[in-house]
Amino acid sequence: MTRAPLAALALLLALAGCAPPPQGPAPSDLVIALLLPESKTARYEAVDRPQFEKVVADRCPDCTVIYANANQDAAAQQQQAESALTQGAGVLVLDAVDAAAAVSIVGQAHRRGVPVIAYDRFIQDADLDYYVSFDSRRIGRLQGDALVRDLAAERSGPQDPPQGVLLVNGSATDPNSAALEAGVADAFEGAPIEVLAAYDTPDWSPDKAQEWVTGQLTQYAGQVDAVYAANDGTAGGAISAMKAAGLDPVPPVTGQDAELAAIQRIVTGDQSMTVYKAISEQARTAAELAVRVLRGEVPVTTARVQGVPSLLLSPVPVTLDDVRRVIVDGGVYTTEEICVEPYTDACTAAGLLDGGTS
Numbered sequence: 465m466t467r468a469p470l471a472a473l474a475l476l477l478a479l480a481g482c483a484p485p486p487q488g489p490a491p492s493d494l495v496i497a498l499l500l501p502e503s504k505t506a507r508y509e510a511v512d513r514p515q516f517e518k519v520v521a522d523r524c525p526d527c528t529v530i531y532a533n534a535n536q537d538a539a540a541q542q543q544q545a546e547s548a549l550t551q552g553a554g555v556l557v558l559d560a561v562d563a564a565a566a567v568s569i570v571g572q573a574h575r576r577g578v579p580v581i582a583y584d585r586f587i588q589d590a591d592l593d594y595y596v597s598f599d600s601r602r603i604g605r606l607q608g609d610a611l612v613r614d615l616a617a618e619r620s621g622p623q624d625p626p627q628g629v630l631l632v633n634g635s636a637t638d639p640n641s642a643a644l645e646a647g648v649a650d651a652f653e654g655a656p657i658e659v660l661a662a663y664d665t666p667d668w669s670p671d672k673a674q675e676w677v678t679g680q681l682t683q684y685a686g687q688v689d690a691v692y693a694a695n696d697g698t699a700g701g702a703i704s705a706m707k708a709a710g711l712d713p714v715p716p717v718t719g720q721d722a723e724l725a726a727i728q729r730i731v732t733g734d735q736s737m738t739v740y741k742a743i744s745e746q747a748r749t750a751a752e753l754a755v756r757v758l759r760g761e762v763p764v765t766t767a768r769v770q771g772v773p774s775l776l777l778s779p780v781p782v783t784l785d786d787v788r789r790v791i792v793d794g795g796v797y798t799t800e801e802i803c804v805e806p807y808t809d810a811c812t813a814a815g816l817l818d819g820g821t822s
Contacts (some may be wrong), residue, residue, distance in 0.1 A: 536667040563588055583746075
């Protein structure tokens with residue numbers, strides 16, 4: 465006797481173009497989901513997650529943070545997002561593994577009435593609610609400008625041939641990579657630089673960057689004057705490849721994220737620069753924004769990126785001359801953390817320890 469009413473209901477839903485309501489509880493004003501993309505880059509587990517969770521705990525003691533790391537697996541991140549939504553997440557803070565794949569996550573969240581904050585990586589063609597990050601094109605410009613200066617210092621005159629550079633870019637699935645490349649191209653425009661080869665590093669993997677640079681050093685033996693590395697992990701891989709090939713000193717290499725290992729390489733002269741991003745500030749900003757959005761507030765933003773209300777933080781270039789001011793005095797790392805063995809002599813020479821020359 466119940467079949468006819470059920471059939472009629474199904475027909476009405478179909479005629480009305482309605483879909484059955486999503487399964488799971490309604491979004492909660494006490495649940496925030498933080499979905500990060502990978503763990504090969506040290507910052508995510510060491511800085512982003514703990515800083516985010518700390519601010520949420522301080523600002524909303526009754527709130528719960530659902531945390532998941534996708535380990536560079538877009539399908540896994542999709543499942544993690546679905547799980548967070550079925551657990552009642554009231555806002556998603558999403559650092560996408562793959563920006564194209566993440567569009568469906570944003571759509572799924574919105575069908576449940578859950579706002580999405582794109583964190584660190586912009587998601588093209590998605591109806592984002594907010595975006596928190598750094599200006600990646602500006603970062604690429606800072607990296608490129610540093611290489612142009614370093615290479616200019618090595619030129620003996622305008623008659624010298626163009627200097628050869630390898631480009632170790634970030635992952636092709638990360639939209640920040642394209643913006644970084646654009647910034648580097650801006651810096652190289654008009655400079656006597658020849659890009660020998662370029663590589664989109666899968667998963668931002670230091671090992672894959674090292675393998676690729678090793679091959680390029682053979683193909684372009686004696687022609688590599690510098691390496692653009694999109695972040696400190698790929699910089700470490702590139703430097704390992706050059707050291708293994710017997711290059712001494714290592715040609716200029718850029719980086720990004722101001723990881724402790726990169727600062728130590730800058731102190732020893734193996735890496736020419738990095739870009740410090742106040743990642744802890746970025747994480748705290750995103751957490752504060754998430755709490756406000758969860759409470760139904762309309763936060764004040766500082767910019768719009770492709771129409772999306774955004775909070776963009778300023779990156780800072782770091783060379784050896786900046787380590788004391790930006791990194792040590794800025795509270796990023798202490799001299800005790802930087803100047804362990806085998807870096808003590810280099811730290812002394814750089815003026816970071818007593819007995820230094822500066």
